[in-house]
Amino acid sequence: MPENIALSPVQAAGLFDLPRAASDCRIVVAMSGGVDSSVVAALAARSGAEVIGVTLQLYDYGAATGRKGACCAGDDIADARAVADRLGIAHYVHDHESAFREDVVEGFADSYLAGQTPVPCIRCNMGPKFTDLFAMARELGADCLATGHYVRRVMGPAGPELHRAHDPARDQSYFLYATTEDQLAYLRFPLGGLPKAEVRQLAEEAGLRNAAKPDSQDICFVPDGDYAKIVKTMRPEGVRPGKIVHATTGEELGEHRGVIHYTVGQRRGLEIGGQPEPLYVIKIDAESAEVRVGPKRLLAVTEARIGETNRIGPLPDKPLTAKVRSLAKPVPVVLDGPLGEGRSANLRFAQPEYGVAPGQAAVIYADDRVVGGGWIEATVPVEA
Structure with missing residues (x-):
């Protein structure tokens, strides 16, 4: 791999808490195509361990090529492969489109239809991203599985613990609460103690082509932010209009185009005028297709x-x-x-x-x- 990365091999190895000498270890890195997981791969290679990069293809490659704000699809797979070539490590792409669609995307649509506010990133970590990657890493005989998440794995009196990242602006611990103790024993998060600016600097020093690549800001399979469009595509039979009613008086204030357009706490987009105070979505009754609104105190x-x-x-x-x-x-x-x-x-x-x-x-x-x-x-x- 390139030699101009700031950390020494010993320092890089220390980030992975390896069970023995790095030269005797194998590290599997989950590579999404973004800068964070690419730097993890570079640090792993710098440690002197044998490194294998694995990318889960979560969407149809043709449809996802050029897609911005996503991960594990299209240009992202090409970026991960280019980084692996640059580092001189093996790289494998595994097709998990069907599992991702069933476990994550369809669950996302069903949650919205039920009037809930889903968090598909957690479901993804509970499903394809960790469960499947774990199985692959173990089949490859790896000593650990490393990811680019901004959290810290800290050894405590009862074993490894999951802690917030040092940089609060980058902390991703909320999305990893469902990590099991067995998974945590095998996982490594080498970026948890680093600020993002230093991670990008490491990427530049290693000559990685995605060093300046923007971070993904939205749900990966909804890069344009239009959640309702995804739900309509997945569950067209479940989208129906209904009433917007006041939560305390029961007064009908208007009509909506479907509960999938609303979440609890939402204020914008209600299109209700002439009210004495701002109104928020207080409750969503999916069975009756009713959106109940009221003043903020009711939240x-x-x-x-x-x-x-x-x-x-x-x-x-x-x-x-x-x-x-x-x-x-x-x-x-x-x-x-x-x-x-x-x-x-x-x-x-x-x-x-x-x-x-x-x-x-x-x-x-x-x-x-x-x-x-x-x-x-x-x-x-x-x-x-």
């Missing part, structure tokens, strides 16, 4: 029930916080009930929390450590 909730929960490591004897949206700040909570093994639990918020939407994930933290989390199934409003 406040005191509790949330979460299901399909996962726990990483023991529950700590210290205060907990939770994020109920990917961009939300962690807020103090009390956990009632068991966490892990897919069971359900309740989260009680220390202060009323706004915009807590069924379908989103609630991720629980103890300081910087990810304790676990689950999918939000229902909430208890401050005002019934």
